[in-house]
């Protein structure tokens with residue numbers, strides 16, 4: 345940047361993890377490049393964090409949204425290390441690293457080595473009552489079915505049925521994937537959600553062979569003692585809010601709460617953005633980062649680019665609710681010797697899954713107490729909180745042998761929060777990115793594009809921040 349340049353402004357819309365990470369990266373990177381930049385983050389509600397929210401109540405630590413992030417995607421872990429909060433990481437309980445799946449009203453452990461849709465270890469797979477012998481034989485055919493050569497986007501359901509059969513899909517892949525995406529795997533794009541399985545088919549010609557090769561490699565890597573070793577899923581001693589609070593401490597001067605962006609416009613010469621707020625003010629900026637779910641971005645951008653708004657609307661969003669329930673340990677007869685369970689759609693329950701939160705992570709409940717976190721997919725607006733608690737209790741009582749009502753229960757509805765990456769998603773995102781590039785000084789980030797998890801959101805925020813600063817530098821040349 346030329347030394348005599350004026351101060352520039354950047355606005356970030358949305359104060360979830362995406363907006364916070366974008367704001368932080370804009371400030372850090374601008375300082376590093378010696379760019380005088382004022383960054384303002386606008387958040388519609390009275391708190392930042394978006395779906396990430398931790399509550400402390402009566403000695404319980406309650407996560408209303410996400411309860412962890414995956415450590416194998418580096419962006420979240422790296423940001424936490426940079427922020428100096430990696431010493432507060434906690435991993436999942438090493439004593440109970442297994443989960444259950446419901447079959448005919450009973451919890452069965454997911455066989456050891458089983459990953460999403462396919463077995464990675466023979467003995468536990470042969471012993472599990474989760475699949476019939478016919479189903480197991482069909483899954484073993486994966487070893488012989490030739491790889492598909494054509495590179496077409498395929499629905500997750502179709503891929504699993506093609507390689508491993510119907511039982512592998514209905515009894516395991518559907519509930520596992522449904523639990524992550526709150527979605528119908530019949531339409532979910534494999535390329536956009538689990539490209540790893542496509543890669544496995546491509547390189548090994550079989551998912552089972554690929555899992556076995558991975559297992560061998562993991563055993564070799566575990567002998568490598570260089571660098572810190574992390575659990576696959578990470579949270580913080582004081583919950584996911586730690587990440588939000590740390591960013592707020594750093595960014596507090598830049599954050600404006602209770603400030604909804606009503607609409608945006610670009611100046612005729614395309615060099616500045618005008619951002620109209622619920623307070624009646626209009627802010628101007630050279631750079632704009634919209635860090636919202638795609639469906640909300642669509643509404644804001646319609647006046648600027650109708651084709652872009654229409655494309656953004658092609659990414660559907662699903663709603664869900666988390667219901668946290670606190671119990672005395674003696675009220676639950678199940679040993680809770682796992683991290684939780686998922687529920688296949690064929691079981692016709694209200695729940696799609698449940699975490700045994702205080703077993704999965706330490707210090708989530710007072711001694712002799714248990715915290716459960718149930719997930720309900722697509723709750724309707726008519727489902728009052730009390731109804732949702734009732735539905736969860738009705739499902740949980742027989743599954744876990746619960747005899748009494750919870751000490752308390754809390755409900756958090758996440759309306760249209762979970763992007764659904766349908767078949768063709770990558771093409772939609774390519775179009776969105778092409779149409780966004782036609783506009784100047786704007787970047788989109790969030791869970792609608794290249795992954796829904798926290799590390800994906802952080803990576804998209806950082807990419808957006810860097811690309812905005814690159815445009816500023818290019819314009820100054």
Ligand SMILES: Cc1cc2nc3c(=O)[nH]c(=O)nc-3n(C[C@H](O)[C@H](O)[C@H](O)COP(=O)(O)OP(=O)(O)OC[C@H]3O[C@@H](n4cnc5c(N)ncnc54)[C@H](O)[C@@H]3O)c2cc1C
Nearest residue numbers: 358359360361362388394395410411604605791796797798
């Ligand atoms: C129930 C649930 C559980 C999840 N579990 C996990 C998990 O365990 N691990 C994981 O990695 N991921 C998980 N995810 C996914 C991940 O948490 C989200 O994708 C991510 O947190 C989304 O962050 P965001 O900032 O993009 O959006 P949001 O969190 O939705 O934040 C958007 C923010 O923008 C604000 N806003 C909206 N409109 C405007 C406007 N016009 N003007 C100003 N502000 C506005 C909103 O108030 C909100 O604060 C989960 C998601 C949900 C819903």
